[in-house]
Amino acid sequence: MNAMNVRQAAVDSIINYRPAGGKVNYVTKPFCDVYGEHVFSERVQRERLPAPIFDALQKTIKAGEELDSAIADAVAVAMKDWAIEHGATHFCHWFLPMTGLTAEKHDSFITPTPDGCALAEFSGKNLVRGEGDASSLPSGGLRATFEARGYTAWDPSSPAFILDNPNGATLVIPTMFISWTGDALDKKTPLLRSMEALNKQALRVLRLFGNTTAKRVLTTLGAEQEYFLIDKHFFFARPDLLTCGRTLLGARPPKGQELGDQYFGAIPERVLAFMAEMEYELMRLGVPVKTRHNEAAPGQYEIAPLFETANLATDHQMVVMEALKRVADHYGMTCLLHEKPFAGVNGSGKHNNWSMMTDEGENLLNPGDTPHANAQFLTFCAAVCRAVFIYAGLLRLSVASASNDHRLGAAEAPPAVISVFLGEQLHDVMMQLETGSAKRSKKRSDIQVGINFLPKLPRDAGDRNRTSPFAFTGNKFEFRAVGSNQSVAEPTTVLNTIVAESLDFVAGELEKALGAGKEFNQALQTLLAKMVHEFKPILFEGDNYCQEWHAEAARRGLPNYRNSVDAFDLMTTPQSVSLFTKYHVYSERELHSRQEIMLNKYIQDVNIEAQTQALMARTMLLPAVLRFQSEVAGAILSAKAAAGIEDAEQASLLKELVAAAAALRAATRALDHAVASQPNDKAEYKTSENGNAEHRRATAHARYMRDTILPAMTDVRTAADKLETLVDDAHWPLPTYREMWFMR
Numbered sequence: 001m002n003a004m005n006v007r008q009a010a011v012d013s014i015i016n017y018r019p020a021g022g023k024v025n026y027v028t029k030p031f032c033d034v035y036g037e038h039v040f041s042e043r044v045q046r047e048r049l050p051a052p053i054f055d056a057l058q059k060t061i062k063a064g065e066e067l068d069s070a071i072a073d074a075v076a077v078a079m080k081d082w083a084i085e086h087g088a089t090h091f092c093h094w095f096l097p098m099t100g101l102t103a104e105k106h107d108s109f110i111t112p113t114p115d116g117c118a119l120a121e122f123s124g125k126n127l128v129r130g131e132g133d134a135s136s137l138p139s140g141g142l143r144a145t146f147e148a149r150g151y152t153a154w155d156p157s158s159p160a161f162i163l164d165n166p167n168g169a170t171l172v173i174p175t176m177f178i179s180w181t182g183d184a185l186d187k188k189t190p191l192l193r194s195m196e197a198l199n200k201q202a203l204r205v206l207r208l209f210g211n212t213t214a215k216r217v218l219t220t221l222g223a224e225q226e227y228f229l230i231d232k233h234f235f236f237a238r239p240d241l242l243t244c245g246r247t248l249l250g251a252r253p254p255k256g257q258e259l260g261d262q263y264f265g266a267i268p269e270r271v272l273a274f275m276a277e278m279e280y281e282l283m284r285l286g287v288p289v290k291t292r293h294n295e296a297a298p299g300q301y302e303i304a305p306l307f308e309t310a311n312l313a314t315d316h317q318m319v320v321m322e323a324l325k326r327v328a329d330h331y332g333m334t335c336l337l338h339e340k341p342f343a344g345v346n347g348s349g350k351h352n353n354w355s356m357m358t359d360e361g362e363n364l365l366n367p368g369d370t371p372h373a374n375a376q377f378l379t380f381c382a383a384v385c386r387a388v389f390i391y392a393g394l395l396r397l398s399v400a401s402a403s404n405d406h407r408l409g410a411a412e413a414p415p416a417v418i419s420v421f422l423g424e425q426l427h428d429v430m431m432q433l434e435t436g437s438a439k440r441s442k443k444r445s446d447i448q449v450g451i452n453f454l455p456k457l458p459r460d461a462g463d464r465n466r467t468s469p470f471a472f473t474g475n476k477f478e479f480r481a482v483g484s485n486q487s488v489a490e491p492t493t494v495l496n497t498i499v500a501e502s503l504d505f506v507a508g509e510l511e512k513a514l515g516a517g518k519e520f521n522q523a524l525q526t527l528l529a530k531m532v533h534e535f536k537p538i539l540f541e542g543d544n545y546c547q548e549w550h551a552e553a554a555r556r557g558l559p560n561y562r563n564s565v566d567a568f569d570l571m572t573t574p575q576s577v578s579l580f581t582k583y584h585v586y587s588e589r590e591l592h593s594r595q596e597i598m599l600n601k602y603i604q605d606v607n608i609e610a611q612t613q614a615l616m617a618r619t620m621l622l623p624a625v626l627r628f629q630s631e632v633a634g635a636i637l638s639a640k641a642a643a644g645i646e647d648a649e650q651a652s653l654l655k656e657l658v659a660a661a662a663a664l665r666a667a668t669r670a671l672d673h674a675v676a677s678q679p680n681d682k683a684e685y686k687t688s689e690n691g692n693a694e695h696r697r698a699t700a701h702a703r704y705m706r707d708t709i710l711p712a713m714t715d716v717r718t719a720a721d722k723l724e725t726l727v728d729d730a731h732w733p734l735p736t737y738r739e740m741w742f743m744r
């Protein structure tokens with residue numbers, strides 16, 4: 001298919017498109033019955049397991065108690081029967097490897113019998129542990145290929161589910177992925193460890209506040225996901241989208257998002273049909289999808305579920321991303337999850353709404369109705385602020401990637417400088433705490449003494465600051481710098497750990513003061529004043545997008561890791577190692593391995609983009625430009641031959657074209673040269689110890705990608721985008737931004 005045909009085919013398909021209905025019918029089956037029908041949920045467990053087994057399983061799920069093998073066997077049988085009734089032939093251990101995607105290996109239930117028939121078998125052993133030779137998954141040097149053994153271990157806190165495919169179904173069992181040496185090879189294991197760390201420290205603080213009944217504190221997470229949809233034909237016609245997930249070229253069309261007519265606009269019918277089917281699938285899987293709407297950029301949308309415990313929310317978030325991609329395809333579209341698929345309009349992010357909740361359902365970041373509850377709320381809130389102040393760099397690191405670098409700080413997403421927005425009233429209260437006690441509220445006059453008083457905090461959208469990377473939104477914090485394409489596991493792991501450390505500090509200080517005979521309220525006031533004084537520089541209520549803030553942040557000494565390469569170093573600093581090892585979230589080896597994976601991924605991402613862009617310039621754009629150039633030259637020659645016309649404007653068009661083509665050619669050659677001159681072409685750096693030569697080489701390589709390759713790519717893009725506005729549209733081989741954004 002030649003270039004124009006690809007574009008024409010896409011246009012035809014869009015014009016003739018009628019959403020295929022009929023997949024979802026809530027009249028025949030109300031959505032309340034659909035919800036969770038593919039989950040081995042607590043309800044299903046209760047129905048299908050003998051009471052003592054059900055109780056034992058619940059204890060494992062809710063209190064982390066070990067499950068003995070007889071019980072595992074009984075659970076496995078019930079799970080298998082349930083799965084087979086739902087059409088499953090296979091089961092798989094599903095995990096979150098360090099690629100940031102999901103991984104699964106399917107095994108069938110089938111066991112042949114001696115008489116030539118077959119039985120369905122599935123034991124406790126199959127359920128609890130699987131052996132995964134996943135040596136091709138990144139481990140950052142933790143495992144060499146020749147010692148590839150790793151194993152998957154059932155995570156009972158995330159229920160098994162059924163995944164349908166057009167020709168069957170699979171029982172999916174969420175698991176951790178661990179090496180034989182006990183190192184975490186996945187994103188779930190550290191997340192669970194961090195939830196445990198936070199649980200322990202939060203309970204200590206709660207006990208000091210006199211809470212003797214809560215048994216656990218859970219982390220809660222609600223992740224809002226932004227994404228783009230474009231027609232599939234456009235996607236396949238663009239090598240950059242296909243291989244890199246973002247456009248590496250593309251001139252700005254006259255219209256983008258400047259009219260503000262996309263956000264919350266009417267959802268196109270085709271898109272709505274897609275959303276409905278996707279939500280149907282997600283509902284069956286027990287993902288509590290709640291919100292859907294148009295986002296700010298053309299072709300951009302958002303989906304947000306209700307919050308759940310962080311572990312489940314993280315698994316569900318992966319399921320959401322996969323459903324987005326899979327179901328979009330049913331409607332002739334491709335879902336782009338990249339942080340910055342298009343230049344010139346907003347990119348996509350994820351907002352991690354995060355809080356802490358007791359097993360009794362008390363949200364610890366909910367301002368209370370009583371003075372006591374408010375003192376407790378302020379303490380937890382202050383602990384979070386202190387954590388973000390001390391460990392801002394680690395939060396920044398947790399969202400670092402080559403792709404998120406295109407978005408953070410681009411005046412559409414929070415900047416790389418981490419700060420905390422509290423809202424006017426809470427900010428004011430914190431300021432008063434610093435000077436001893438909160439005596440007044442900005443908005444109300446019925447003043448009480450001490451930190452016992454907290455004004456009712458507004459929870460309406462008017463009080464929102466959309467520019468802050470870390471904002472308090474009424475009863476939770478919202479971390480907004482998370483990338484649309486990344487797993488929410490890492491940012492949540494870091495957040496849990498740094499808050500655990502902060503709560504540990506709070507509990508330690510209070511216990512010390514009480515031990516010295518101080519009265520609780522007095523001790524708390526002294527401590528909070530000290531804490532606010534310390535973390536005050538992290539609080540910022542203004543516009544995070546403006547330049548003045550960057551200058552102000554620098555004055556305050558807040559770190560600004562403008563790009564990921566700068567942030568990668570933070571993974572293995574003494575501060576990071578001592579924090580994560582103290583709370584048993586990452587071992588030092590694991591930190592080094594993860595750092596290597598991030599470095600490798602950065603290098604490879606940029607490398608693949610650079611090669612793709614150069615290839616497109618050489619094999620798609622330059623030939624098209626030369627064809628058009630020769631047409632123009634031919635027209636000039638024929639005008640002269642036919643009528644002796646020598647038009648200066650036509651000659652200048654030709655000259656402009658030749659100059660622009662030469663600029664593209666020169667920029668492409670420079671990029672090719674830069675790619676060929678990389679420090680080395682190693683596929684993967686493997687290091688295990690701090691400061692070793694291999695690590696230094698990897699860092700130098702990443703810096704080269706950032707400082708030499710990315711600028712060379714910018715030059716190619718500048719030259720190419722100029723040509724796109726000069727060359728005959730019929731010759732242009734790539735779907736344009738105008739088409740991809742507005743044809744749906």
Ligand code: ADP
Pocket residue numbers: 220221222223224304305306307308353354355356363473475476
């Ligand atoms: P907003 O308008 O502030 O974005 P919403 O109430 O729509 O707020 O919530 C956005 C996300 O925050 C949803 O996923 C929601 O479930 C989640 N959320 C609400 N409360 C909590 C909480 N206590 N912990 C974690 N996430 C929460």
Ligand code: MG
Pocket residue numbers: 224351478
């Ligand atoms: Mg929000």
